[in-house]
Amino acid sequence: MTTQGATGAPVDIDAGRAAPGRELTGGIAAHVVAGTYVIGFLAMLAYLQPRGFTDPLTEPGASLDFLAAQPAAMYVWYSVLYLVGGAALPVVVLALRRRLRAADPVVVGVGTVFGLIWAGLLLGAGMLALVGQQAVLAFADVDRGAAVVSWHAISTVQDALGGGIELVGALWLLAVCLAALRIRAIPVGLAGLGLALGLAGLATLVPAAAQISASVFGLGLIVWFTWIALTLLAHSRNTRQGGIDE
Incomplete structure (x- = not known):
């Protein structure tokens, strides 16, 4: 199947689709990423908040007590939220x-870079949080005041890396969905949802809108990653069966 690429020249869409194994693993990984968001939100609502979870950025002392x-x-x-999700994300990216590179190599290439950076930031945020919590817990019995200050500083950096501002993930989504719309490589509704979520991610740059925008971005990604997972798995199945997918 052919269509027009960014230069107007015909491109072979199916050439980018002829990798059922990669689409299979990509679809599975996308389900994993969606699952980490689901587990993260459910754990927060059903377990952590009822037991007194406190934001370390606004109440670091109470947050340290909860951590202890x-x-x-x-x-x-x-x-789960950062390390598992960060490890699965590059597979999706x-x-x-592979699927979209026929649309616009430059846009897809730049988007891929942002996607891999996003994965690295998630992994970094997770490792910082895990090492940081062990360090402040060990230090809390020696100097609680210093431990509270350290926990606040660690949490500030961790939040900056892991989602306080969703710029990098938003840029990846926008690049992917703009490229996909050129060649209809994924459902139009899925691409439209991705563009909307990308704009929500960019809105986290505005302090007054950051909290609501981050929630919309995170919850919307559950739907987006689940949908892209189903799309990739369907394409992989159709390719293996010798079918033609649109």
């Missing part, structure tokens, strides 16, 4: 690069 009371739960929460 629930160290295992916080360790698992950070691990590279699977979509």
